[in-house]
Amino acid sequence: MTGRIPEHLIEQIREQTDIVELVGEYVQLKHSGDNHLGLCPFHQEKTPSFNVNGSRQIFHCFGCDAGGNVFSFLMRMEGLSFPEAVRRLAARVGIAIETDQPSPRQRQEQLLRQRRRDLLELAARHYRQQLADPAQGAAARDYLARRGFKPPVIERFGLGYAGPAWDGLVRALTAAGADLALARELGLIRPGREGRGDYDLFRARLLxxxxxxxxQPLAFGGRRLDNELPKYINSPESPLYRKSQTLYGLCQAKAAMRRERRVVVVEGYFDVLALSQAGIEAVVATCGTALTEEHARLLRRYVDRVLLLFDQDAAGQKAGLRALPQLLATGLQVQSLRLPAGDDPDSCVQREGAAAFEQRLAQAQSALDAEMERQLSAASSAEAQSRAIEGLLTLIRAVPGAIERALHLQALAQRSGLPLELLQQQLEAPAPAAVTPARTERPAGSTPSPPPPPPDEEPPWLAAAALPPEPPEDLPPLAALPAPAPVPVPDKIQLWLLRLLLQEKNLAGAVLQEGIDQLFAAPPARQLAAALIQAGQQGEDARSLLEQLGSGEELRPWCRQLLADGAPLHEDVEKSFADCRQAVRQGQLKQRRSALHAQMREAEARGDSAQQMACLQELTEINRQLKNRNGMSE
Incomplete structure (x- = not known):
């Protein structure tokens, strides 16, 4: 953040940015009259309802009602704040931005973030220099050469080397005047024990x-050059690095991904390097974690098809199975490919060559079909087959398209020999809590009882977030707020979110990314959130807008409470927003739990034991999630 951007520059940037060209970098568009049509990147759909109008410089989705201009599109796609989106597009069209002076807090946050980035770049440069050093990096260069990696791919991915010294990076950072406390925060170095100095996390490893x-570097992965364990270690998560949101090699792969609308997802760093060196550039790897929902949404920005190319061992099969629901739910076409026994992508492509490996990729099959074949063929008993079918039905439920779901269900009926009607009935039942649900033995003829719910007493976080009817002029920090709760829980949290949005306009990007409808259940809150975001984008005074909106009967109590507070809420706005978002999710889980208890009572009255079991499974999962959340934040 670097201050307020003048309105005339915002308008100039908007006019000079071609929205069709911008959107076309993320979405495949087809020309249709004055408009361009494509699949909406903000929700799952099979039939294009996303419309881009080049003459009016706007976009609109008739499916999810998302819409706006070049700034709002980039904010939603990249999770940027409005000023960040303006600056990104300004650089794109070559417009220099002069801004007002930032606030002290904004300046401090910006400087701290930049210092972290500078320190990571300093470490990356140190490791590259170590790899290039004639003496220090000789063993690492020999190792890369033996594995068949050439200088262009080494340079493209910025590989480095950490020597065997305990404090090589510590000394390099100290000589450069870097802040060692920040280096500890980023996981690059660790404090020594018993009065000893700091030492490096990475030693005698390829980086x-x-x-x-x-x-720009966010973290590092390090591999031993010999077979000592642990073979790999990775940077811990930090204020800049989240494994669940990061894919190795995405920067190098994204252009090819947009061009080909396909990506190959592998497990290891060397797999990425080997495929990239062979000319298969649209390849990424997870960073030592399972493929997450955030990863799936990230891939969906660039591609329509994902090819899972994990190792053929049990761990690789398990990783592929865990990834399937996340990817299918986003509307991606998911494929998988089996390599020869004992091979991984690195060894296979280096042995067979790029052309033969491309032929293998062309033979990839539907990952869901492959999972059906694997699980059903491995099921040697009726019980095992039943568990396999339940897991496969869970995967089919994740498919958003009704036609595609029906086709997969027909395939499952043919392969399992079960009637299609029975499978359809099971598919429409509530989803089990996991891909392979745990079973518990009960006496014959007994009906399941719902698990006891977690205690519903007022959690500490929610008590801290409670807003009194008339907030005092000097509102204390979030953690110190009193606990009277005359307002229902959803209203409390939504009021708090609106206050945060009123305090920090740059929070608009996070709200849009999360979804206004997801965060604000009450229609007045949704209307106010949209109005505040629009006011921030257009540079309007939000408090004046609230005074105008407060003349309406429906919005009056909301605006009155929002205008009653003139003091900042909390310095850590991002932390407060994350807490509110978690509380919203907790409320949704509790509402669903209440509905499931009612469904179980109805099923018991009907004597429908199958429906009772399905409700029980979902209740168990909801209570597990609530218990975890209680431990973390409630």
Whole structure:
């Protein structure tokens, strides 16, 4: 953040940015009259309802009602604040931005974030220099050469080397005047025990920088050159690095991914390097974690098809199974490919060559079909087959398209020999809590009892977030707020979110990314959130807008409470927003739990034991999630 951007520059940037060209970098568009049509990147759909109008410089989705201009599109796609989106597009069209002076807090946050980035770049440069050093890096260079990696791919991915010294990076950072406390925070170094000095996390390892979309390092992965364990270690998570949101090699792969609308997802750093060196550039890897929902949404920005190319061992099969629901739910076409026994992508492509490996990729099959074949063929008893079918039905439920779901269900009926009607009935039942649900033995003829719910006493966080009817002029920090609760819980949290949005306009990007409808259940709150975001984008005074909106009967109590507070809420706005978002999710889980208890009572009255069991499974999962949340935040 670097201050307020003048309105005339915002308008100039908007006019000079071609929205069709911008959107076309993320979405495949087809020309249709004055408009361009494509599949909406903000929700799951099979039939295009996403419309881009080049003459009016706007976009609109008739499916999810998302819409706006070039700024709001980029904010939603990249999770940017409004000023960040303006600056990104300004650089794109070559407009220099002069801004007002930032606030002290904004300046402090910006400087701290930049210092972290500078320190990571300093570490990456140190590791590259160590790899290039004639003496220090000789063993690492020999190791790469033996594995068949050439200088262009080494340079493209910025590989480095950490020597065997305990404090090589510590000394390099100290000589450069870097802040060692920040280096500890980022996981690059660790404090010594018993009065000893700091020491390096990475020693005697080949280093793989893990970068953001622009290629700036966020973290590192390190591999031993011998077979000592642990073979790999990775940077811990930090204020800049989240494994669940980061894919190794995405910066290098994204252009090819947009061009080909396909990506190959592998498990290891060397797999990425080997495929990239062979000319298969649309390849990424997870960073030592399972493929997450955030990863799936990230891939969906660039591609329509994902090819899972994990190792053929049990761990690789398990990783592929865990990834399937996340990817299918986003509307991606998911394929998988089996390599020869004992091979991984690195060894296979280096032995067979790029052309033969491309032929293998062309033979990839539907990952869901492959999972059906694997699980049903491995099921040697009726019980095992039943568990396999339940797991496969869970995967089919994740498919958003009704036609595609029906086709997969027909395939499951043919392969399992079960009637299609029975499978359809099971598919429409509530989803089990996991891909392979746990079974518990009960006496014959007994009906399941719902698990006891977690205690519903007022959690500490929610008590801290409670808003009194008339807030005092000097509102204390979030953690110190009193606990009277005259307002229902949803209203409390939504009022708090609106206050945060009123305090920090740059929070608009996070709200849009999460979804206004997801965060604000009450129609007045949704209307106010949209109005505040629009006011921030257009540079309007939000408090004046609230005074105008407060003349309406429906919005009056909301606006009155929002205008009653003139003091900042909390310095850590991002932390407060994350807490509110978690509380919203907790409320949704509790509402669903209440509905399930009612469904179980109805099923018991009907004597429907299958429906009771399905409700029980979902209740168990909801209570588990609530218990975890109680431990973390309630």
């Amino acid at each position: 793989f920088p893990i970068g953001d979309l622009a290629g």
